[in-house]
Amino acid sequence: MSAAIGAWAISRLQQAVPKTALSLIHLFLNHLEQKRSAIKLRELVAYTKEYSMLHPNLSSEEIARRGKEIYENHIRPQVETVNNIGKLVSIDVETREYAIGDDLVVTSSQLQAKHPGAAIWTERIGFNAVYAIGGTLVRTEA
Structure with a gap:
C-alpha cells in the first residue's frame, strides 16, 4: 500500500x-x-x-496518563535492554501486566485474553512514539 x-x-x-x-x-x-x-x-x-470501543470507566486521557506513568516508573527500568529496543510493550493500566513483542495487535490481544475489555496503553521501547507518520521516531535516553 x-x-x-x-x-x-x-x-x-x-x-x-x-x-x-x-x-x-x-x-x-x-x-x-x-x-x-x-x-x-x-x-x-x-x-x-x-x-475502538471506549473503556467504560477510564477516559482516553486517563489511560494515556496511567500508561505513561506505569511505563516510566515501573516497567521501563526492567524492559529497556539492548534486546528489547524498538519492540512494543503493551500495558494493562489497571493490572500493570504487560506484554512485549513486535506486533501491537499480538501484544494487545495477549492482554485482552487475560482481561477482556482491559484498558491498554502501548509504548515503543527506547523511542518517543509507537509509530511515526510523515516523520521519524526519536530515540529516548535511558
Whole structure:
C-alpha cells in the first residue's frame, strides 16, 4: 500500500471516525503494510469500530496518563535492554501486566485474553512514539 493511499484513507476517515480511534487506524494501516495486503475503506471503518470501543470507566486521557506513568516508573527500568529496543510493550493500566513483542495487535490481544475489555496503553521501547507518520521516531535516553 502506498503512503498516498494510507494518507487518503486517513483523511477520509477523520470525518467518520472519532479522534480517539485515529491511532487504531494508523495501527491497522501499518499492520496491513507489513502483511502487504490491500485494504478497502469499509474494512478499515469496520476494524476501527470493532476495536475502538471506549473503556467504560477510564477516559482516553486517563489511560494515556496511567500508561505513561506505569511505563516510566515501573516497567521501563526492567524492559529497556539492548534486546528489547524498538519492540512494543503493551500495558494493562489497571493490572500493570504487560506484554512485549513486535506486533501491537499480538501484544494487545495477549492482554485482552487475560482481561477482556482491559484498558491498554502501548509504548515503543527506547523511542518517543509507537509509530511515526510523515516523520521519524526519536530515540529516548535511558
